Amino acid sequence: MLDTPSSAGHSTMPVSADPLASLASGSPRRATARLTTLDRTARLVFRGRESAIGPAGEAFGVALPREACRFASNEGRSALWLGPDEWILLAPGAQAGPIAAAIEAATAGLPHSLVDVSSRSVGIELSGPKAAFVLNQGCPLDLGLGRFPVGMCTRTLFHKAEIVLSRTAGETFRIDVWRSFAPYVWSLLEEGRRELD
Amino acid sequence: MTNRFRTPSGGRIDRSAPVSFRFDGKTYSGYKGDTLASALIANGVHLLGRSFKYHRPRGILSAGSDEPNALVAVARDAARVAPNLRATQVELYEGLSAESQNRWPSLAFDAGAINDLAAPFLPAGFYYKTFMWPAGAWKRFYEPKIRAMAGLGKAPTLPDPDRYTQNYAFCDVLVVGAGPAGLAAALAAAESGARVILCDEQAELGGSLLAEVGATIEGKPAQAWLADTLASLSKHENVTLLPRTTAFGYFPHNMIALAERVSEHLAAPDHDLPRERLWQVRATEVVIASGAHERPLVFPDNDRPGVMLADSGRTYVSRYGAKPGDRAVIFTACDSGYRTALELKAAGVTIAAIADLRPQLHGELPSRALAAGIDVRPGTVVTGTSGRLRVSSADLAKVSGGAVGRSETIACDTVLMSGGYTPSLHLFSQSRGKLVWDAASGSYLPGTSVERERSAGACRGVYGLNAVLEDGYAAGEAAAKAARDTASPQRGATPVNGASSRSFKAEAPDLGNDGFIGATPHNRNPAFAKAFVDWQNDVTSKDIKLATREGMRSIEHMKRYTTTGMATDQGKTSNMNALGIVSEALGTPVPQIGLTTFRPPFTPTTFGIFAGEARGDLFDPVRKTPIHDWAAEHGAAFEDVGLWKRAWYFPKAGEDLHAAVARECKAVRASVGMFDASTLGKIEIVGPDAAEFMNRMYTNAWAKLEPGRLRYGVMLREDGFVMDDGVVGRMAPDRFHVTTTTGGAPRVLAHMEDYLQTEWPDLDVWLTSTTEQWAVIAVQGPNARAVLEPLVEGIDLGKEAFPHMSVREGRICGVPTRLFSVSFTGELGFEVNVPAEYGRFIWEAIHASGERFGITPYGTETMHVLRAEKGYIIVGQETDGTATPDDVNLGWAVGKAKKDFVGKRSLARASMSAPDRKQLVGLLTTNPATVLEEGAQIVADPTAPVPVPMLGHVTSAYHSAVLGRSIALAVIKGGRARIGQKLSVPMPGSVIEVEVVEPMFYDPKGERLNA
Amino acid sequence: MLIITCPWCGARPELEFRYGGEAHIARPADPSTLTDEEWADFLYNRTNPKGLHAERWRHVHGCGRFFNAVRDTVSDFFVVTYKAGETRPDIAGDQAK
Structure with a gap:
């Protein structure tokens, strides 16, 4: 399992790159649909049998939600239901290695899979009264508050890219998108809010 | 000439806001609230265009979207030209500039009008009858000429500079049409708390009420009631009002496409606003209140x-x-x-x-x-x-x-x-609802529904203002109730709107429902009288009668033969009269003749609205690797591989593709090169049953592969043909790091999930895509180890400690890595996997470390040449979905002792091991300078009579710099038995002689791998 | 665009799904015991009915699950969806059952 990058034995610290850096720096402010990149987060995909689900959540610090398309949060960490045996665990600002080690220890011998995907995707937040309108320009889901309530999450599509969409507040959505698709998604979100104030 | 035909008062135009506009270069004035048609009429202008076939002068027939004649081009600039707009729907704005169409040299004198005099020689089916010979002349001569003569407006040739957006929208009740029925329906649904969308194609909501001067509703003048109703609707938070929005298509499961004209009506539109917006509305229930068209x-x-x-x-x-x-x-x-x-x-x-x-x-x-x-x-x-x-x-x-x-x-x-009136059945018919003939009103009406929709008002034959309002209100109430009752959707029935719970007490003159269909009698010479049925396609009653005499019985044949109803107006004004004429000519009642199917779009729709934002850079996702920007900064040329941009070659000043690739190839063979392999698909397969699952999915045997070792894996489809390949690393007893081809990644993952979920759900193993988790840097060449050694911590790169086809975890420049000793070049090689965000950092570090060896970045073209020199296949290039492992010399990778794996049973079929199957071989041209063309056919005897038996084709062909000659791979029937034979590759103007050889051109013993 | 009810996620738009061919065609436990004809039948022959058709779908851009659906090939409406591994539900008038 991966661990923290270090500069041990090397003169320079490793430089991590954000595929949205240049797009985000030139992004206009629009109050009705604010667009921001989210800070680096540890991401782990947990999949497994019934016996491993409870211990995994306990070790992570967030019980893995059993209701379809819901996420649970605790002290900044979130566990997102993506499928009946699949969750993505988010720990903003944390390193994946120690979290993975803790979960592996708690689930040793129980059938499961834990994979570090921290670098696989990047996070985007869209918030404001027009956030749902902007998302609906490429997302085919009903984003009415009654149909996509706070606490809901799901894989879906935004135009031609797959995303993981969660509603963290009434007017706030979090988008997790694979790294190479992120500029495409960001650019279309920009296009979608171009006509807004 | 200023508005001589304007009434002194009245109407909904804003007389305090005069608007100046141009038509065919002449300046006129109108008012805000006018359409182009109403403003021209106010100026006494009725000649607006020339007809399609006969070039007859034509004016304005209607006041709405059913207009067949008054088509104009509106231009804002050279790129913003919209042809074929109905003048009856074009809103006037200051400076609007419109042109008539289909005339030359001028609208008043049109040379094409000669067709009108020639009309007796241009009967129905004229094209089919006349332009039959000589063979081939249709395509070369007649069609281009006819196309030049016919047609209406001209599309601009410049790219469309406007924006178009699309959005998905959802509601409980969608009401199409904001006339009295639609307004009442929306009111009823809104009052029940439903989420409502109300759309109407006109600039103002209100439909027929906008021209209602005498009627009263609930004691108020109709237009005052309209204003109050719109005000009350707009107060509802759950109601979306969409004027200038045409419901143009009804698609399955109540998806209705609406085209909103957002800024077309503005004199100086804000370019941040879209010109048009496509609403893809998913409605639980739909109320169609589309009214009726006057015939x-x-x-x-x-x-x-x-x-x-x-x-x-x-x-x-x-x-x-x-x-x-x-x-x-x-x-x-x-x-x-x-x-x-x-x-x-x-x-x-x-x-x-x-x-x-x-x-x-x-x-x-x-x-x-x-x-x-x-x-x-x-x-x-x-x-x-x-x-x-x-x-x-x-x-x-x-x-x-x-x-x-x-x-x-x-x-x-x-x-x-x-x-009389024809109910507008377009949307209902598009929803696949069944039409029924109503003898009393002499019209077709909506019958059995297929979708969750109901019609209200004139579009279902309900006339009279009060009846229409109450029908609309009842429909809105019923729709809202049905939308709440999601448990049992009503389909396959004729919806009943029921009684309205609200009384509108509307008073308006009774128009009855009399009418006439067909051609009215006259006393003229039938050979010369032209009574038009379809204005837009220039079809007369005589054409239709002629078609019945020539044997057309079905209305579908009639339509295609005469083109009646086939113009862009969708037969809104013509269909029923055409039916009436056929009915009379054949002596057959109308309902037995049938009705043609209505198809989307209801009115012509721009291409832009379908494209939406998917143009230019945003047409498709452009996937770039973490190392892409470095490659771009260093002058790489890129090629598209699926959605990925991959560095193709890195030309230095003055180099073309061939020179750059030759240099890159030599550098890898002589010293060291580096290659961005990040696009390779990667899947992490984890769980106690991981090895068992791998055994079932791949041809190879995995049980004995030790952790820390790599193996080249071959995956088949169940039909026994090669589907994908890739190097697999066993990271732990229960963890595999699988790689796939760049293009195959999603397909392979889906294939694995399919078997895992549906055939072997008992296996304790799970799959996670890690394609984008890892950046992959291939370092290849005799000096590869020396380049990496100073950067890597915690891994012994020594030949014995880290043999070919191994994987180790450690760090490189402080970054965690999975380091593979693997080669796709035939040279000593490594593949450095690091978390994607550090890809560029590590790439630059390796590049710096390799400087003393002249490390050379290379692209996909060099990668292809190097692997071809070694006879390594590329799935999709050497294979085409019909190659077995043995066909491409991968028989060694099939675990013969395994009881089963996906594709094994198919390999046992006799035809899968027939000796004349196409097999992978190498080809050497007799002339070493000749590079074959990929895809070229291979024959034994090019002088054989046609059809010459084809033996196979060239799959890969390159110039090999290290060998100083061309090389090629090919699949040839019984190829392995032909090694040593001379065959021919016929090309236009020449025949290339080739020798069949083993598909291995360089270092056949593989000594360089373990250098 | 159809609406398809994923047995896990509920009603979702067709865009999120991928079609997976006819349902309830189990891979033989031991393919080597099948004759060539039987194997070809498993690989290639499908019922292609006019009317109710049990078929596989995958909520590929959602929960990722394969599931089964009975769809009327005439009207294109779904009658029922159910999880992989469950038996085809009884449906009145289902000739193909």
Whole structure:
């Protein structure tokens, strides 16, 4: 399992790159649909049998939600239901290695899979009264508050890219998108809010 | 000429806001609230275009989206030209510039009008009959000429600079049409708390109420009621009101496509606003309140400018304050004509006469017309009109028992006609609902529904303002209730709107529901009289009768043969009259003739709205690796591989592809090169049953692969053919790091998930895509180890400690890595996997470390040449979905002792091991300078009689710099048995001689791998 | 665009799904015991009915699950969806059952 990058034995610290850096720096402010990149987060995909689900959540610090398309949060960490045996665990600002080690220890011998995907995707937040309108320009889901309530999450599509969409507040959505698709998604979100104030 | 035909007051135009516009270069004035058509009418302009086939002068027929004639091009600049817009729907704005179409050199004098004189020689089916010979002339000569002559507007050739957006929207009740029925439906649904979308194609919501001057609703004048209702609707948070929005398509499961014209009507649109927006509405329930179209009457010369639908003429007066003329003749088969006559008379238009096709007069409106002193003539037809570019008189004759008397000529500058109303069934029919013939009203009406929709008002044959309002309200209530009751969706029934719980107490004149379909009788020479049925495609009643004589019986054949109803107006004004004429000609009742299917779009829709934002850079995702920017900064040329951009080659100054690739290849063989392999698909397969799962999915045996070792894996489909390949690392007893081809990644993952979920759900193993988790840097060449050694911590790169086909975890420059010792070049090689965000950092560190060896970045082209020199296949290049492992020399990778794996049973079929299967071989051209073409066919004897037996084809061909000659791979029938034979590759103008060789051109013993 | 009810996620738009061919065709436990004809039948022959058709779908851009659906090939409406591994539900008038 991966661990923290270090500069041990090397003169320079490793430089991590954000595929949205240049797009985000030139992004206009629009109050009705604010667009921001989210800070680096540890991401782990947990999949497994019934016996491993409870211990995994306990070790992570967030019980893995059993209701379809819901996420649970605790002290900044979130566990997102993506499928009946699949969750993505988010720990903003944390390193994946120690979290993975803790979960592996708690689930040793129980059938499961834990994979570090921290670098696989990047996070985007869209918030404001027009956030749902902007998302609906490429997302085919009903984003009415009654149909996509706070606490809901799901894989879906935004135009031609797959995303993981969660509603963290009434007017706030979090988008997790694979790294190479992120500029495409960001650019279309920009296009979608171009006509807004 | 300034608005001579404008009424002194009235209408919904804003007389305080004059607007100046141009038509065919001439400047006119109108008012805010005008359409281009109403403003031209107010200026006395009726000649707007030339017809499609005969180039006859044409004017304005209607006041809405059913307009077949008045098509214009509106241009803002050279790129912003919209052809074929209906002048009746173009909103006037300051500086609007419109041009007429289909005329040369000018609208008033059009050379193409010669076709009109030649009309006796241009009957229905003319093209099919005339342009039959000589063979081939249709494509070369006739079609281009006909296309040049026909057609209407011209599309601009510049790219469209406007924005178009799309959005998905959701509601409980979608109401299409904001006339009285739609407004009432929306009101009822909104009051019940439903999420409602109400759309209407017009600039203002209100439909027929916008031209309603005499009626009252709930005690208020209709237009005051309209204003109050819209105000109340817009207060509902759950109601979205969409004017200028056409519901143009009804798609399965209540998805309705709406085209909103967002900024087209503005004089200076903000370029951040889209020109149009596509609403893809998913509605739980739909209320169609699309109203009815007034039918023209089919009489000779009914297409002359100034001849107009009666209710449209009334609309121009009452809604826009624009009089269609000074002196009108009205030809009617229903009471609508009388209402028009009364409102026009009140506005100061002289009503010369009302010719009523019906022999008897009864009802309120005819009585009022008589009382007003209008010359009303029952049992009378119009038999013709005169005037060059505008009607100047009409001929009226008595008709009784089918016999038409002598005509009397009456001077007039407009003829207003009404054949009754045709319910607009377009959307209902698009939803696949069944139509039923209603003999009482002589029209088709909506019958059994397929989707969750209901019709309300005139579109289902309900007429009379009060009845329409109550029907709409009841429909809205029923729809909202049905939307709440999601448990049992009602399908396959005829919806019942029920009784309205609200009374509107609307008072309006009773228009009855009389009407006429077909061609009216006349006393003219049938060989020359042209009575138009379809204005837009220039189809006359004579054409339709001729088609019945020539054997067309089905309305579908009739439509295609005569083209009636096939124009962009979708037959809104023509379909029923065409049916009536066929019915009379064949002596068959209308319902037995059938009705053609209505298809989307309801009105023409721009291409831009379908493209939306998917243009240019945003057409598809452009996937770039973490190392992409470095490659771009260092001058790489890129190629598209699926959605990925991959560095193709890295030319230095003055180098072309061949020079760059030759240099890159030599560098890898002589020293060291580096290659961005990040696009490779990667899947992490984890769980106690991981090895068992791998055994079942791949041909290879995995049980004995030790952690820390790599193996080349081959995956088959169940039919036994090679699907994908890749190097697999065993990271732990229960963890595999699988790689796939770049293009195959999603397909392979889906294939694995399919078997895992549906065939072997008992296996304790799970799959996670890690394609984008890892950046992958291949370091290849004799100096590869020396380049990496100073950077890597925690891994012994020594030959014995880290043999070929191994994987180790450690760090490189402080970054965690999975380091593979693997080669796709035949040289000593490594693949460095690091978390994607550090890809560029590590790439640069390796590049710096390799400088002392002249490390050379190389692209996909060099990668292809190097692997071809070694005979390594690329799935999809050497394979085409019909290659077994043995066909491509991968028989060694098939675990013969395994009981089963996906594709194994298929490999056991006799045909899968037939000796004449196409097998992978190498080819060497006799002339070493000749590089074969990939895809070229291979034959034994190029002089054999045609068809020459084909033995196979070239799959890969390159110039090999290290060998100093060309090389090629090919698949050839029985190829392995032909090694040593000479074969031929016939090309245009030459035949290339080749020798079949082993598919391995360089270092056949593989000594360099373990250097 | 159809609406498809994923047995896990509920009603979702067709865009999120991928079609997976006819349902209830189990891979033989031991393919080596099948004759060539039987194997070809498993690989290639499908019922292609006019009317109710049990078929596989995958909520590929959602929960990722394969599931089964009975769809009327005439009207294109779904009658029922159910999880992989469950038996085809009884449906009145289902001739193909």
